[in-house]
Amino acid sequence: MANRTFYPSQSTGIDVVYMQFELKGAGASALTLSLDASPVVASVVRNGTGLHTVTLKDSFSKVLFKCAEPDDTANDGSYCTVLNVQNESTSSALTFQIQFRNAGGTAAEAASGRRIGVVLALRNGNVGIT
Numbered sequence: 001m002a003n004r005t006f007y008p009s010q011s012t013g014i015d016v017v018y019m020q021f022e023l024k025g026a027g028a029s030a031l032t033l034s035l036d037a038s039p040v041v042a043s044v045v046r047n048g049t050g051l052h053t054v055t056l057k058d059s060f061s062k063v064l065f066k067c068a069e070p071d072d073t074a075n076d077g078s079y080c081t082v083l084n085v086q087n088e089s090t091s092s093a094l095t096f097q098i099q100f101r102n103a104g105g106t107a108a109e110a111a112s113g114r115r116i117g118v119v120l121a122l123r124n125g126n127v128g129i130t
Helices: none
Strands: 010-012 016-024 041-048 051-056 062-070 079-086 095-101 115-123
């Protein structure tokens, strides 16, 4: 695995990469990248109502922690879930999906400009793994 300490929105521990970035709602279009996301996110594709596939620019051994949380400026109780992590321990870029939901749990679109914070803890290699 490559040394990823040059990404501005992350820090590293022993073979752990912590990554934080922000995506922005765009209604019925794909979430857009904020400035802090563009160095680490290759693309975001809308797959359905409130469902978006995020592809990182690099591969990682394992996702240790994942979270996506919308801002609550609308005070509407909506939330996000992170699901379908793919390409762990491969040479392909890591992908995962973010599902935006309303307070009742139904898939919904993130309003244009609504900020969604994403936090990931990723294993950079396989040192010490048996």
